[in-house]
Amino acid sequence: MPAVRKVKNAAEKPAGHTRQEDDSNVQARLARALEDLTPRERRVGLYLRDHYPVAGLDPLPRFATSAGVSPQTVLRLVAKLGFAGYREFQDQLRAELLSEHASPLGRWVAHRPAEGGDWLGAFGAHLAANLADAFExxxxxxxxxxxxxxxxxxxxxxxxxxxxxxxxxxxxxxxxxxxxxxxxxxxxxxxxxxxxxxxxxxxxxxxxxxxxxxxxxxxxxxxxxxxxxxxxxxxxxxxxxxxxxxxxxxxxxxxxxxxxxxxxxxxxxxxxxxxxxxxxxxxxxxxxxxxxxxxxxxxxxxxx
The missing domain is CATH 3.40.50.10490 (Glucose-6-phosphate isomerase like protein; domain 1)
Known part of the structure; x- marks a missing residue:
């Protein structure tokens, strides 16, 4: 699994910084981790991918039963995705859903490129990342x-x-x-x-x-x-x-x-x-x- 370069703070992010470099997205983390999971962890990972994000919003016992694994297996997957626990994992899924349903005004405030840099380059890099993410x-x-x-x-x-x-x-x-x-x-x-x-x-x-x-x-x-x-x-x-x-x-x-x-x-x-x-x-x-x-x-x- 390729290493992910970490950015220490927002000021150090390059103009072309995109969501693909952001580890907060659960789907992106899962896609990178799948090849390194054990067979049972991969089973729950694939179930999550195919029922995303609804499966991960279920209570832990129900999610495990639906995926055909034990709750401990789900927790091991959650840990490998970089979350401290199941609650933190679910909080991130809920945050993604809120972002999906945000208004254009809210997204404009949250995602507008920084002024003073290469605005057009940052905009193009964001779209290129969208395209690469879709094909992946x-x-x-x-x-x-x-x-x-x-x-x-x-x-x-x-x-x-x-x-x-x-x-x-x-x-x-x-x-x-x-x-x-x-x-x-x-x-x-x-x-x-x-x-x-x-x-x-x-x-x-x-x-x-x-x-x-x-x-x-x-x-x-x-x-x-x-x-x-x-x-x-x-x-x-x-x-x-x-x-x-x-x-x-x-x-x-x-x-x-x-x-x-x-x-x-x-x-x-x-x-x-x-x-x-x-x-x-x-x-x-x-x-x-x-x-x-x-x-x-x-x-x-x-x-x-």
Whole structure:
């Protein structure tokens, strides 16, 4: 496990200091520690990762029972994550939840880059850390399974987002329409959603984007899609997002900006990675579709 450089005080932090260098985040600590855990400690660690942060907010006996280990094993994991005890561990999880639900004004006050330094460099470094963190969190097997589902032309793909994430859903759909066809954006007019849900079945893949403050309609869409037999793929900022309960695959990307507003960069990055992988899995089929598309553009538009 690589050593983590410690910063003695805030004044000594470089302009590009980011959350990845901050040991307070439980998920980051867990990701770094997993390879060095004993098998039983890893078992509880993986359970925490897959049910984050809800599992860690349970009383110790319940958390241990759910993970299939003893309370002593949970305490050993908590100690290896650097906490003095279970209470301190839970306090940190609660602090993270409060941060997730903070208002833009609160986040602006808490995370605005320091004046007098390289403001733009610090802002860019923060976004780069978000992107790196998102890719580090991805379970590779889940990513490959989701890409294979989206590459399967026998399935129909529907995508929906929220107030700020709908453009990412649209971006995904526009690419999939070229790569494989049978991909459709579900618009923001929720009154029309039942018309789409009517035809959802086991060959439907529903891709949903939902970040804090989580939208009830997105949660309901995920629930209804799963009840219809569809496979739900969720892009979000926390595994505790309400829609995660209905999703088979959950991809988490940090959205904290270095100012008042959340950042969608990491969500876009994961989406572009998925598009690229689906394109590779399609292979010659994509090349054929692109060729026919160029011919159609030439005929309709008189040029490329």
């Amino acid at each position: 969190r991805v379970v590779r097997a889940d990513f490959e399974a989701a890409a294979a589902l989206l590459a399967d032309k026998r399935s129909s793909v529907f995508a929906a987002g929220g107030r700020f994430t709908q453009p990412i859903a649209r971006y995904l759909v526009r690419h999939l329409q070229i790569v494989r066809g049978k991909a459709e954006e579900i618009g923001s007019l929720t009154a029309t959603w039942p018309d789409r849900l009517l035809d959802f079945d086991r060959r439907t893949v529903a891709v949903i984007y939902d970040i804090r403050r989580y939208q009830r309609d997105a949660t309901r869409l995920a629930e209804a899609a799963a009840e219809q037999g569809a496979t739900v793929i969720l892009f979000t900022d926390s595994r505790s997002a309400p829609a995660a309960r209905s999703a088979r695959y959950v991809f988490v990307a940090p959205v904290e900006g270095a100012g008042a507003w959340d950042s969608s960069l990491a969500l876009f990055g994961l989406t572009e990675a998925l598009i690229a992988r689906v394109t590779e899995l399609e292979g010659g089929g994509t090349a054929d579709r692109l060729g026919r598309l160029e011919n159609l553009r030439s005929k309709l538009l008189g040029g490329p």
